[in-house]
Amino acid sequence: MRSELDAVLRSSLGRRAFLKYLAIAGGTGVLAACQKNITAATQGGGASATETRPPLESEPGVLHAYEWAGFEVKPLWRSYAAKGYPDPKFSFFTNTEQALAKTAGGYTWDIVHPEVGYVQDYFNLGAVQPWDTSLISNFPDLNPALEKAGQLDGKQYEIVTDWGYSGVIIRTDHADPSINSYSYLFDDSLAGHISWFDTPWILLQAGLVLGVESDIFDMTPQDLETCKNYCIQKKKNLYNIWVDFTQMWDDVRQGNVWAAYAWPDAWVNTRNDAPVAYIRPKEGVLAWGEGLMLNANTENYYHAHEYANAWTMPQTGLWVINNYGYGHSNLKVDLSKVDPAVVRAFGLDDPVGNLSPPAALMDRYQPQRDAYNRAWDEVKAA
Amino acid sequence: MNPAVSRGGRRSLWIFFALLVVFLYAPILILIVFSFNDRTFVSFPWQGFTFRWYREFVHNSALLGALRTSALVATLTSVVTVVLAIPASILLVRRRFFAKGAVSGLLLAPLVIPLVVFGIALLILFNTVGIPLSPLTVAIGHIVIALPFAILTMVPRLERISVSLEEASRDLGAGPLRTFRSITLPLLAPAVLSAFLIVFTISFDEVVVASFIAGDQPTFPLYLFSQLRLPQRLPQVIAVAVVVMTVSSIVVIASEVGRRLADRRLERVANLQQEVSAG
Amino acid sequence: MTELDLSIETERRGRPVPSRRRRGRRGAVTAGLLSGPVSYLLVFFVVPVVMVACYSVGLLTLLPQDHYLSLRAWHDFLFGSIYMGVFWKSVRMSLGVSITSVLLAYPVAYLLALVAGRRKYTLLLVIVAPFLTSYLLRVLAWRVILGEQGVVNSFLKLVGIAPQGWLFYSQFAVYLVLAYVWVPFVALPIFVSLEALDLSLLEASNDLGASRWTTFRRVTLPLSMPGVIAAFVFVFIPTLGEYVTPLLVGGPKGFMFGNGIQNAFLQGFDWQFGSAMSMFLIGAVMVLMAVFGRFVSFRSVSE
Incomplete structure (x- = not known):
């Protein structure tokens, strides 16, 4: 037996031939990869919008939601479950950039949950199609300041559900709340106790403090250079650049950090342990929304709409605000069931005004993301 | 008397070892302590003793599922990697063959590739060929990154095993397979065990590649990373880590028992060696 | 690549x-x-890897309309960026961490292989076992030990010494945590090569009047070199691309070459640039290993 096998191996697959075959096989794989990738990218982009779609009853029915951990819990889609639809299947991303990259690599889902700044990126990849807002009965109640950020060419590509600010948390025992500016993050008098988040948005905040002329989301090279140099110059004031927000919260609580780039949940989670204030700077606070986007080739079109409807219920909104410390896009959330201090800190009493200029600058697509990223790398490497 | 070490040297080596164990276990000890702390932050001050996190994770089926997935992936990865690495290591050490430099370079090359890049590229490949993402695809990726570690663990050992034993066995008429089974493999056993350990732990803890090529069944570290958005769940994860630690300690104790059995086997091999060299 | 021949x-x-x-x-x-x-x-x-190479020159692109052949990314990376400087910083860190890990691991491997006797495999498991606890959690724990309000600083305060800020969010922390991560892995290849050592060789050396130290230097160390080299390679190469540890414990100075690659792919969504950086890293390691292989002649340590 063995010698037979040896003989076969010897005659048919010499080493050279063997390696040659492998090389050929490898090359074919690469070529195939190239081809497939191109075709995958050129399809989609709402191509299926005009096709006749099977009705809800004939859809497979189990939605695949690619989500943040924590957004799989039932209170967020209770009304969907109540209608008897099967429970969705969830997979989780570790961060939003990773989700986009994984999608670009060909990973598919029915629904994904990115920030509004990434709507254009998903569209460019041909991964998404617009929602039919007439199928979402809650849609008229949603915050127009947010939903506008989810549109491209007048079509609703993202149903924005939850939102927050990228403001500053300060220790009021060390920093004066009345300054009310992003300048806390660069302030020499707080040296050694400032914490940035690891994001190019710090450059935007520097731009706001410096009052640069050009649009901070799409700065001219000179302005970007100015912001970069300002950050490099002020980097000496840092305690750290945080990546894990629980550690940042702890550093604020313990008094290691007096001013930090923070989302409102940081304030919600530290306000009982330390004298802190959440600052929405006078330059205009950077705000972000995130919500549901629909896959271009989903087989669960109507289920997805039902699901989006559940996510935009006022009850869902209340739950998100009270449990996660994020805002919610539905304007009919019963604020009497929310802590008044939270309402004040988030500006929930006037969510449209507080999320529009000049009070806030809403996140949006950054055409020069690569340039911003490299400038930010330079700041960190300095 | 041990020729490798003097009495004083022996003592200092043991002291050094003890210090290193303290170094290695200090963070573990911290985790154990804080898994009972009634607070969501891993930090002082102490807030009070609780079993809450343990109670909660027992009912967290997603977490337990992730743990199972990781155990499956790590087992699969370590078995396949070691099986691939044994012949590769032996041939690298014992044979001359065409393009040997290139082959050994290839076998070690996966050490180099940045994991993010590898994860994305592999995802595109799977997608192209039409392999659906699952624990299996994670294992496929982990085998690639673990293979060099396994080979690097076995090659130095093989270099120290004398060829004459194998030749003697052949001269006595044993076929290559028999020689491998009764001479090479037992002598290689410590390296195989080490490689298995290394690969298992690498796979069990790998998150970057897994984050791209895992489907809807996350591995344990992947689950953990995604939970970082939710501080409330962190203590549960720590409780699980403590349990994993405890279980692996039990494995250590079990292996002590296993070792005694293995020793007896090795004695048999040693006897065989003597027979061979005598013959 | 062909220079790299670890075999004997x-x-x-x-x-x-x-x-x-x-x-x-x-x-x-x-x-x-x-x-x-x-x-x-x-x-x-x-x-x-070939796919990554294709991305780096624009043969493959994220969006079909960008499909073109271009060396732009390579040019920008090599001549117009900070990343070469960062690369050398990473090389220095890798060297430091690998040498530290090998120095820490060698005595342990020696002890286990030649002194510990029958307990050796159990002790080996004792060393490796902590690594089944997630890396991320262990880093969190290091913060509890070394952080501003951590165990070490609390102790220092107790005995009247001011808290030491350099313990965490610092280069020191990066070295410490990386060495911590690698030591057990590094110990294994050294262990397996020492373990195969014939004790009679050492006895012979002693009988010939050589001191233990001479025996170690002239016999044991050379014979364990394959393991040491394997261990060094173990740490050195992966650490070159390391980015998580510097990010988590390095503080403001924690930016490494691996972070650059990670950010280019994810934050910058610039796969072409990221691919060029990756191919550079892969190529650079091949060259480093070839040079390294020249200097350390593997053949000289064989029988």
């Missing part, structure tokens, strides 16, 4: 040359046995 030819010169037929058969068996790992890596490693 142990076939001895004096043996009769096998017949042509036998050699041919052995060749076939060799090819057969190697085909498993080699073809596995060709499919699941080489193909992805």
Whole structure:
């Protein structure tokens, strides 16, 4: 037996031939990869919008939601479950950039949950199609300041559900709340106790403090250079650049950090342990929304709409605000069931005004993301 | 008397070892302590003793599922990697063959590739060929990154095993397979065990590649990373880590028992060696 | 790549040359046995790397409309960026961490292999076991130990010494945590090569009047070199691309080459640039290993 096998191996697959075959096989794989990738990218982009779609009853029915951990819990889609639809299947991303990259690599889902700044990126990849807002009965109640950020060419590509600010948390025992500016993050008098988040948005905040002329989301090279140099110059004031927000919260609580780039949940989670204030700077606070986007080739079109409807219920909104410390896009959330201090800190009493200029600058697509990223790398490497 | 070490040297080596164990276990000890702390932050001050996190994770089926997935992936990865690495290591050490430099370079090359890049590229490949993402695809990726570690663990050992034993066995008429089974493999056993350990732990803890090529069944570290958005769940994860630690300690104790059995086997091999060299 | 040859030819010169037929058969068996790992890596490693190379020159792109052949990314990376400086910083860090880890691991491997006797495998497991606890959690724990309000600083305060800020969010922390991560892994290849050492060699050396130290230097150390080199490679290469540890514990100075690659792919969504950086890293390691292989002659340590 063995010698037979040896003989076969010897005659048919010499080493050279063997390696040659492998090389050929490898090359074919690469070529195939190239081809497939191109075709995958050129399809989609709402191509299926005009096709006749099977009705809800004939859809497979189990939605695949690619989500943040924590957004799989039932209170967020209770009304969907109540209608008897099967429970969705969830997979989780570790961060939003990773989700986009994984999608670009060909990973598919029915629904994904990115920030509004990434709507254009998903569209460019041909991964998404617009929602039919007439199928979402809650849609008229949603915050127009947010939903506008989810549109491209007048079509609703993202149903924005939850939102927050990228403001500053300060220790009021060390920093004066009345300054009310992003300048806390660069302030020499707080040296050694400032914490940035690891994001190019710090450059935007520097731009706001410096009052640069050009649009901070799409700065001219000179302005970007100015912001970069300002950050490099002020980097000496840092305690750290945080990546894990629980550690940042702890550093604020313990008094290691007096001013930090923070989302409102940081304030919600530290306000009982330390004298802190959440600052929405006078330059205009950077705000972000995130919500549901629909896959271009989903087989669960109507289920997805039902699901989006559940996510935009006022009850869902209340739950998100009270449990996660994020805002919610539905304007009919019963604020009497929310802590008044939270309402004040988030500006929930006037969510449209507080999320529009000049009070806030809403996140949006950054055409020069690569340039911003490299400038930010330079700041960190300095 | 041990020729490798003097009495004083022996003592200092043991002291050094003890210090290193303290170094290695200090963070573990911290985790154990804080898994009972009634607070969501891993930090002082102490807030009070609780079993809450343990109670909660027992009912967290997603977490337990992730743990199972990781155990499956790590087992699969370590078995396949070691099986691939044994012949590769032996041939690298014992044979001359065409393009040997290139082959050994290839076998070690996966050490180099940045994991993010590898994860994305592999995802595109799977997608192209039409392999659906699952624990299996994670294992496929982990085998690639673990293979060099396994080979690097076995090659130095093989270099120290004398060829004459194998030749003697052949001269006595044993076929290559028999020689491998009764001479090479037992002598290689410590390296195989080490490689298995290394690969298992690498796979069990790998998150970057897994984050791209895992489907809807996350591995344990992947689950953990995604939970970082939710501080409330962190203590549960720590409780699980403590349990994993405890279980692996039990494995250590079990292996002590296993070792005694293995020793007896090795004695048999040693006897065989003597027979061979005598013959 | 072809320079990298960790293997040692142990076939001895004096043996009769096998017949042509036998050699041919052995060749076939060799090819057969190697085909498993080699073809596995060709499919699941080489193909992805070739894809990355294609991305770096624009043969493959994220969006079909960008499809073009261009060396822009390479040019920008090599001549117009900070990343070369960062690369050398990473090389220095890798060297430091690998040397530290090997120095810490060698005595332990020595103890386990030559002194510990029958307990050695159990002790080996004792060393490796902590690594089943997630890396991320262990880093969190280090913060509790070394952080501003951590165990060490609390103790220092107790005995009247001011808290030391350099313990965490610092270069020191990066070295410490990386060495911590690698030591057990590094100990294993050294252990397995020492473990195969014939104690009678050491006895002979002692009998010939050599001191223990001389014996170690002239006999034990050279014979364990393959393990030491393997261990060094173990740490050095992966650490070059390391980015998580510097990010988590390095503080404001924690930016490394691996972070650059990670950010280019994810934050910047610039796969072409990221791919160029990755291919550079892969190439640079190949060159480093070739140079390294020149300086350390593996053959000299064989019997």
